[in-house]
Amino acid sequence: MNNKELAHSIVKNLGGENNIANLTNCITRLRIDVKSGNNVNLEAIKQIDEVLSVIDQGTIQIVLGPGKVTKVANEIHESTTINVDVDDNDSEFNVASDTKAAYKAKQTSMFQQLFRHIGNIFVPIVPGLVASGLMLGIANLITNLANPDAGILDPGVLDSNWYMLLQAIGNLLFGSLGVFVGINTAKEFGGTMVLGGIAGLLINAPVLSDIGSLNLFGLDLKLSAGLGGLLGVIVASYLFVKIEKFIRKRVADSLDLVLTPLITVMVGSMVTIVVIQPIAGLLMDGITWFLVDVMLEAGGVIGGFVLAATFLPLVTVGMHQGLIPVHLELIDQFGSTTLLPILAMAGGGQVGAMIAIYIKAKNKRLKNTVASVLPVGFLGIGEPLIYGVSLPLGRPFITASLGAGFGGAFLSLFNVGAITVGPSGIVMIPLIADNNYLLYIVGLLISYAGGFVLTYLFGYKEEMVYKLYGESATRTKKEGANTSNQQEGFHINSPLSGELRPLNELKDEVFATEAVGKGIAIYPSEGKLYAPTNGKVTTVFPTGHAIGITTDNGMEILLHLGLDTVDIKEKVFQLKIAKDEKVETGDLLCEFDMAAIINKGFDLTSPIVITNSDAYDTINPIEQKQIDAGSKLLTIK
Known part of the structure; x- marks a missing residue:
């Protein structure tokens, strides 16, 4: 079934819309209160392939798993008159405020907050400028x-x-x-x-x-x-x-x-x-004196090289947004900004690096990733290249930045300007001032070549693939692979400090029966949750009690703080990350008030599960009673 069909089947077997008094969802399951149990066909719901488990404890719980449950709840919300509610303050269908709050919490330094504010002021104007x-x-x-x-x-x-x-x-x-x-x-x-x-x-x-x-x-x-x-x-x-x-x-x-x-x-x-x-x-x-008179005029090719080569690091921390008013001031004073085309060479260096990686790489998964992000790189959209490939690999990010410097040095010789702020890459060509289109194109080709040559010679080795996918350099996982070809074991770290407890001892039947995946539970001794591995935050429940992370090699990890804590309406969880954000091992994800949770009568035992456990042969927890955050927790093969 697709999600719409699944939603329709669940509602039908619950006795229809009129029999549902209340329907909420948490990160793994639907929670339904019905008016009459006589009209409910739980056995039929259990027979649906997409349903992982069904529990009837007064409130009916239909376990669908992370991601799936949100989509099905959304379908119920859109196709019926049932009010699908997550909590009293927000819902999974309108989490913009929570995401913004989490993003703000991540911006801790004065400079990060300043550039975030500048970005929020100017980014909405950019389409009009283009x-x-x-x-x-x-x-x-x-x-x-x-x-x-x-x-x-x-x-x-x-x-x-x-x-x-x-x-x-x-x-x-x-x-x-x-x-x-x-x-x-x-x-x-x-x-x-x-x-x-x-x-x-x-x-x-x-x-x-x-x-x-x-x-x-x-x-x-x-x-x-x-x-x-x-x-x-x-x-x-x-x-x-x-x-x-x-x-x-x-x-x-x-x-x-x-x-x-x-x-x-x-x-x-x-x-x-x-x-x-x-x-x-x-x-x-x-600012104008430093950038124009010092870096470009006095600095010449060296200044152009430095500006182009250091721009990508600024992008990764959001500081590039702070340059928008500088570009516009240069346009106001001189009719064009010579700074923008030079900085645009940074994207060209990334494109050249991607081409080099595609040619050298033997890993099919990496080649497919590069092939998917490369076209938008030519169009001046660099984030997929940066965050998807070069930055996680490390060295290609450096060689791409240095390669871009050569394009910036070339453009600094000819005073090539842009008449407005806009995209980079080939899309910037119509924005180039004074008919210097050809010079800009040559500079772009030089940055392509610089990023390519430096990355091909110094920036990429096949063993780097493990950083992205946790797999050997020359092999991708195949169905039916024999034992000798299977991926070597790897591990994830503990996101919490505390006491280890087997899942089968939990009071929550969904986790105890491993309906949503295998793993381990931790009774925390400290109110801080950390990233157990590198990956991307794919799910953040609005209450903050549950976070889903997908690693670069496709492992899906659910971090669930306490049991039934979705019912806590007060703000006891303080998110430090947002959905779709990249995290690294040890990053602080959430702080939570342990005393408040316990005083409200909730069990703080926190399941840590691999929700796509079927993709792995073994998932073995460490054999010990106590664990510190950051220590090895699960070994996976």
């Missing part, structure tokens, strides 16, 4: 083709209404970019968006240049429209948010609508003009 930039690129191409020396288009096309309209639409966003940045900044920090928009308008108000100077306490304050750029807009909008929140707490409700926005705009505008604009202007001038 569209506007491409329209201006088309207009630029028409201008070049209409040049009398080219002799391709009639010069009169430049006076046509259609051409002028194309240019005007392309310039719309750039003319009002400060407004959008101000609105998004206010939204990001929890303020009124229109007030943030006013902050953006203020920074670029033409009247500032018309006034020229303002006498304040006997001092002549120089005014200028655009001073401080988008950095000034962000800081000014943030200030407006802080003032708004401060005033709102201190005025009567009846006066809030009038006084709060009035005081916010008046005070915020004065501080922006007097303090924020001059300081932000100095900062932007300093």
Whole structure:
């Protein structure tokens, strides 16, 4: 059965929609309260192949396993009038807030939080920047083709209404970019968006240049429209948010609508003009001086090499988002950003490295992975290449970065710029300024070649495959393989410190009968859950009590904190990760309040199971009573 058919069959054998009083799901099973047990056919449900187990303890539990249960619950939610509920605060169908909270918890340092905020402000604007930039690129191409020396288009096309309209639409966003940045900044920090928009308008108000100077306490304050750029807009909008929140707490409700926005705009505008604009202007001038005058002009090919070679490490920690306002400031000052094409060479180095790995690799699984991510790499989307192959392998990430440096060094010689922020790779070609398309393409080819040569010669060895898949370099697992060809044993570490307990001693029948997989249970001595191995977080239950991790070699691990803890409504679990996030062995996944869980009457015994146990011959727990987090827990063959 597909999931829709399975959902329909379960509902039917539960007596139909009208017989279901309540239906919830946790990470492994559906939990159903029915109005009349006489209308329920449990035996028929047990006979369904996709059903792992059925338990009737007043509340009927239908065990489907991680992942499957969410999809089936979703089908029931969408195809019936039954209210499928996970908890009182959130559901599996709307977990954006939990995911965002977990992501925020992961961003611990001041710089990480800063760049995350900048990313949240600018990323929603990028599609508009790409569209506007491409329209201006088309207009630029028409201008070049209409040049009398080219002799391709009639010069009169430049006076046509259609051409002028194309240019005007392309310039719309750039003319009002400060407004959008101000609105998004206010939204990001929890303020009124229109007030943030006013902050953006203020920074670029033409009247500032018309006034020229303002006498304040006997001092002549120089005014200028655009001073401080988008950095000034962000800081000014943030200030407006802080003032708004401060005033709102201190005025009567009846006066809030009038006084709060009035005081916010008046005070915020004065501080922006007097303090924020001059300081932000100095900062932007300093950043521009360092990148353009020092790194590109004085640094020359060395500066270009360093910028391109160090960009990928910035991407992996999210710091690349912080460069968006810098690019836009360069475009505002010079008409294009020469920094962006140089940094785009980083993606080219990755593409070259992938080609080298594909040619050298003998492992079919790795070759298939490279073949699947390589096309989007050419289009300038580098994350699948980075996180799927080069970064886990390690050395190819370094050789790809160094190879990209050669492309960056080449472009630094010719002052190749881009007219807007957008994708890299071949998709950036129409965005290149001043007809330097061919130079950009040559730079891209050099970065391809650099990444390829360095990776082919120094960046890849076949034994690295084990880092990705935990299997030998030259072999992939085959059905029917004999014992001598089977994969060597490997292990996962304990995610908890505490006392080991066999699954068959658990009060929960689903885990005790190994219905969802083999493994071991731990009664924790510390309220911290760690990643037992490298992998990807494929499931995060909204309550935080259960996390699913899939390793790079396909093992599916369920970490379930306590028994029946899905019923705890208070926030006793504090997630430190989010769904789809890559984790490494020992990363902190969750903190939990042991005392609160015990005081609420819940069993803290925590099953650690391999949910796709059928894929392995043996899964053996360590033979000891106590274990420390990070010690070897399970050996798998």
